[in-house]
Amino acid sequence: METTSPVERLLRGVALTLVVVFFMFPIVWIFLMSFQTNETILRIPPSVVFSPTLENYAALITGKLQTASGTLDIAFMRNLGNSVLLSVASVAVALLLGVPAAYAFARHKFKGSEDIAFTLLSFRFAPPLLVLLPLTQYFQWLGLSNTYFGLIWIYQLICLPLILWIVRGYFEDISADVEYAYRIAGHSWFSTFRKIALPLAGPGIAAAGLLAFIFAWNNFVFALVLASADKQPVTVGALAFVTASGIQYGQIAAAIVLSITPTLALALYAQRYLVEGLSLGAVKG
């Protein structure tokens, strides 16, 4: 550890504080907003001193939105449930399909393997809006529109390439000799995959799964077009807060707090795996 002068340490602290404030301020402000009424939010000048209220959260949880022109039904909790279901199921399916595929692409160079891998990645190049119109048509023919099954399928466009390409890199980083050694010790390729490749790529798989989850959670346009109200996630459901009698800032803030909580919790939980994953190269061997 090199020694640093007090001045240097102070400057470093100031710089770090500035960066943290810059990135965290919107989140903190939204968190504060979620405990205020529309009136206190909109007063000028704004102030951090207010008497906190839980009415925004109460409205979201009961599904009754109080506006100037009366009570409005909102399905926020249902949207939140949809988001959880869609994201979890999509990531699970993508992991189930993507991890073995990534292993195959990493370890076996078969004819056309690069082309197939690239084609899968190219799904992420196309703007979603471009494929939505034909997709809507297909979904109607197939009877998939407004089903969880159809949405989870479409979410694979988001999750699968991401997991495939990230995890493939981690598999490629595992020394082939380590796997050879396990094979020669008398184990089948499948048990080598399970006992050697999977655990060693574990942090990478966790990182890829987390990223895929965030992307799936944040998706807006697929669900907007392909699902109706009872299947829509929070990203689409948030539109309900723009009402005829104005925008419900307090409820929006509370909704944001609730909807970032799962991803934030997941990221905090997976953090140690992420760090481990990113520093894999430094500690192996």
Next chain:
Amino acid sequence: MTTLQLKNIVKRYKSQTVLDDLSLDVAGGERLVLFGPSGSGKTVLLRLIAGVIEPDAGRVLIGGEDMTDVDAEHRGIGMAFQNFALFPHMSAFDNIASALTSRKSSKDTIAAGVHKVSKLLKIDHVLSHHPKALSNGQKQRTALARALVGSPPLLLLDDPLRNVDAKLRFEMRLELPRLLAAQGATVIYVTQDYKEAMALGDRIAVMAHGRIRQIGTPAEIYNAPADIEIARLFGDPTINLLEVVPQRGPDGAFVELSDMRLRLPGFGDEIVGKQCVLGLRPETIAFAEAASQGAIPVTVEAETPLNEKTVTLGLTARGREILVSRPAGTPGPVAGPAHIAVDGRTAFLFDKATGRRILPSELASKRNGEAA
């Protein structure tokens, strides 16, 4: 005692031929060293025997059985890798036990096997450690234990001493033959270190460019190298190689060194006027009195003491460098003019164009007779 036969093995990567029609026979219980510079195909060959890569052509026979299309896990081989290839997420115990768990043995049998081999290799006190917490030497022993624990009839060791420090390498070089002999397995040992090859091999197969250039006992390789390259690879200090054109003398062929004649007994007219390279092992050259017959004058340039021997660099009258090696502690000139005595019978003669060794005529005709 398991035999190993390789028949006409070919392996290509893209357009590059890594193994070129290679055939090899290893007797049961034999310790064969594969020796060669990096890139000569030793490691590829070893992996091919292990079954983790497939040959483009040729057959691999283990114990007389064709194993070419058999998966690695069914070949019953033990292998230690140059980079150890330990499983980083398992303890040393589990690393070693991995070679036994596949056999559905009971827990006690596995534990007994692991403890026995780890005691032998002196790593029984670190069995609970993960590879990260092991020293290089312990890693190497763990990798070796993993290869040995199942008592495989065929053992492949890919330069296992490459990545350990010099002291440990020296220790293991003494310890390994005893360990391997106790196993009774057929051993294929890959190394780039000629001393290791000489110390450990019943026979040495010298590889270059995907082919076996020469195969024989360590003494054969050293005393009768097939070509310049092999002569250069074995021996420390390196063999003296001098370009010469033999001439005809009254009693056979000779070459000139410092304008003195060095007779080459056994060679006749067939080499006269041919572009050749003369190979002189530094330890076959001795310093001599100026007056002695055939003494060749040199100028001593430098002297390097190397533990058990002293190596002197001399220059001939034509400025060619000659290394002379003598046991440490024996007297010798330190600088200035001196004389050396060379015995033409210990000299090797190589064809400069092909690099192959030219045998003295009587030896050559004897060989031809054997071949016919």
